[in-house]
Amino acid sequence: MRSYPEGASAVSDVLAVVLGIALILTVWSSVLRTVMTPQTRSSRVALWTLRAVTTAGHLLARRLPRTGRQRVLELCAPAAVFSMAAAWLAASFAGFGLVAAGLYGVRPHPDDLAEVFLMRSPGAALAAAAWLSSALMLAAFTAHLLRIIDAFGRRERFVARLAGQAIRPPDAEAVLAGYVRSGSRDHLDDLFAEWAGWLADVGSSHVAYPVLTFQRPAGRLCWLKAAVIVMDAAALTEAVAPDWAPPHARTVLDTGTHCLQRVAAQLGVVVHPAVVSLQGREERAFADTMRLAVGAGLPRERDERTAEIVFQDLRRRYAPYSTGIAARIFYESDTYESPPDDGVGAAESDTPLAC
Structure with a gap:
């Protein structure tokens, strides 16, 4: 010494x-x-x-x-x-x-x-x-590492299941229409309850373990896009048929909005107020959206203009935050390679991430 x-x-x-x-x-x-x-x-x-x-x-x-x-x-x-x-x-x-x-x-x-x-x-x-x-x-x-891995698995299992039905926000009405056609409002309510639980879990886990926010998706659909899809389905239900809407439709919207806003705040994402939220829905007119939902059996309790105002009022509380988070963590420029299967050409070998 x-x-x-x-x-x-x-x-x-x-x-x-x-x-x-x-x-x-x-x-x-x-x-x-x-x-x-x-x-x-x-x-x-x-x-x-x-x-x-x-x-x-x-x-x-x-x-x-x-x-x-x-x-x-x-x-x-x-x-x-x-x-x-x-x-x-x-x-x-x-x-x-x-x-x-x-x-x-x-x-x-x-x-x-x-x-x-x-x-x-x-x-x-x-x-x-x-x-x-x-x-x-x-x-x-x-x-700590095991908890992160477990939370990531819970997030991606739900997203992978939803990816079989939808990969873009305009697919939300198709998902809703599929459940409305079954004729079971209770079944739709159970689905909304499950989505609300997933959003609550994502919000708490991603704030407690912020590295999860930067963890890349396991498939073509990212969790931010999945959240917007399920919330769009709930917002459309509330906008068109507020009295018929299952109780958990509002729960999905409140939980999801809180989830995205908390994650955005942790990342320092600032969203400027907007009258209209078209993130991901630029190519779909609300008239077409409402026609598909009502045609599937969703009760029409509001006229198209009023329903669109309500839908936009709900959507601008969460969709811009999803877009802001995606930009902050570079999701918008991601690409994922498709599996080498069966004759996919070189030009199609890279499949863009749906976020």
């Missing part, structure tokens, strides 16, 4: 110990805040790491061709998660290093650090504490 440099001050030793302990406690506060009690927001370390990694990834992706861009964007979320773990470990070891410097005169030199952390010095107990802290931190990170 190296000796203290001449003239070393006891005050500086005490300061190093205090700073080291403060750094260790701060790191563990971040770990517990991120892993054990994320609640309605994540820790600052998780957010800062995510912003740094995704910003760098997006700057790089802008300069790459389509295939390379997609590969970079797919790696942003995993890289952010593991960078957060690396930051925890580095800060933890730095904190224990400061404590060792204050108590045992350890200098930031490889030989001194090796003696302490290999427990070959009087600081063996401190080294044991450092290794125990690191082991517990890795266990906490593993639990």
Whole structure:
């Protein structure tokens, strides 16, 4: 062990110990805040790491061709998660290093650090504490990673099921018409209840674990587009047949609006008020939308003009937020490769993401 440099001050030793302990406690506060009690927001370390990694990834992706861009964007979320773990470990070891410097005169030199952390010095107990802290931190990170994977799976299972029926916002009326034709209002209500539960889960999980927002979709339909589709179906029901509409139609709209607005706020997305929301529906006139829904059996309780006003009033509360989030996380420029099947030509080998 190296000796203290001449003239070393006891005050500086005490300061190093205090700073080291403060750094260790701060790191563990971040770990517990991120892993054990994320609640309605994540820790600052998780957010800062995510912003740094995704910003760098997006700057790089802008300069790459389509295939390379997609590969970079797919790696942003995993890289952010593991960078957060690396930051925890580095800060933890730095904190224990400061404590060792204050108590045992350890200098930031490889030989001194090796003696302490290999427990070959009087600081063996401190080294044991450092290794125990690191082991517990890795266990906490593993639990955190498993929760993220589970939440991602729940999000994508619903989206994959919906993708069999719809991939664009104008498909919402076709989905609604299919259920209305079955003649069961209760069945439609059950469907809306399921969608509301999914939106509530997406909202809470994506705010608690913001890396999920940047995790690329598993298929052609992204979760933002899926949310708009199901909410458009509920909004159309409320606009055309408010008295007939199942109770959970309003629940879907309230839950989904809250979900998208919370995620947008966390990303710093600002949406300017608009009288009309046409995001994704520019090519479909409301008259055609209403004709399809009413033709399938949806009761016509409002005239077309009034129904359109109500539909737009509901839609502008959520659709612009979906578009803003998509732009912020680069969904709008994604492409996904189609599986090499059966004679698809080279020009069709890349299928655009429906977001």
